[in-house]
Amino acid sequence: MAAGLLLVALLAGCTSTVPGSGRAAPPAGRAALAADVLPDECLLDAVEFSALLGEAVLPPEQGEVVRADGSRPSSCFANSAGPFPTPLAMVNVYEPREGTPAEFVRAAPAQGRRDLPGVGEAAVLIDTTPGVTLQLAAARYVVTIAVLDGSPDDAAWTTAATAALAALGD
Numbered sequence: 001m002a003a004g005l006l007l008v009a010l011l012a013g014c015t016s017t018v019p020g021s022g023r024a025a026p027p028a029g030r031a032a033l034a035a036d037v038l039p040d041e042c043l044l045d046a047v048e049f050s051a052l053l054g055e056a057v058l059p060p061e062q063g064e065v066v067r068a069d070g071s072r073p074s075s076c077f078a079n080s081a082g083p084f085p086t087p088l089a090m091v092n093v094y095e096p097r098e099g100t101p102a103e104f105v106r107a108a109p110a111q112g113r114r115d116l117p118g119v120g121e122a123a124v125l126i127d128t129t130p131g132v133t134l135q136l137a138a139a140r141y142v143v144t145i146a147v148l149d150g151s152p153d154d155a156a157w158t159t160a161a162t163a164a165l166a167a168l169g170d
Contacts, residue, residue: 032104033094033142035073041093042076043143043167044160049078052145052152052160053088056081060091087148091164094142101137108135116154119161120170136161138170 042060049057057078064072075092079085096104102121112127122137133146134157143164152160 032097034097035092035094037095037141038093040076041074041091043091043093043164044076044078044145046078048160048163049089052156053078053147053150054152054156055088057088058085089145089147092144092146093168094144095140096142101140101142104142105135105137116157116161119158120165123157123161125157134161136164138165138168140170141168143168 040062042062044052044060046057046059049060058081060076060078062074062076064074066072073092075090077087078089080088100121105122105124108124108126113124116123116125116134120136120138124135126133126135128146131147131149132151133144136143136145143161145160145164
């Protein structure tokens with residue numbers, strides 16, 4: 001999936017366009033992560049998302065993303081508060097098909113990434129076209145928190161990562 005590809009989020013009967021970028025498939029053609037491993041990926045509540053983003057958000061909701069290939073994985077979306085809500089961030093939870101979550105997170109490409117020490121089994125911040133994405137290794141899962149515009153400071157990321165781990169029970 002090319003960077004800048006627009007994803008459509010279907011939330012509560014409302015259609016929103018969510019910018020996104022994807023990772024190239026592993027050479028064997030098999031996805032490194034299994035998606036949609038939890039029925040509800042909303043590991044952060046509105047207060048926690050607001051602290052991360054620095055602005056008020058509506059209560060997060062689980063919704064679908066329609067990809068160019070027709071697949072419909074789900075994500076937890078945080079939308080701006082106000083008369084015209086727009087997606088600001090999303091959370092996804094994955095399970096590695098091989099190796100551990102920490103191995104997957106540590107294997108992220110070096111360019112555009114930096115470690116976020118002291119949280120989880122491993123955590124990195126990755127610069128993407130739409131914004132910054134946290135990849136967080138829990139004991140069993142890889143959690144991603146993508147901020148679609150902006151770049152929270154490390155303290156806000158650490159607080160959000162800690163809350164996500166607590167919600168997972170890790």
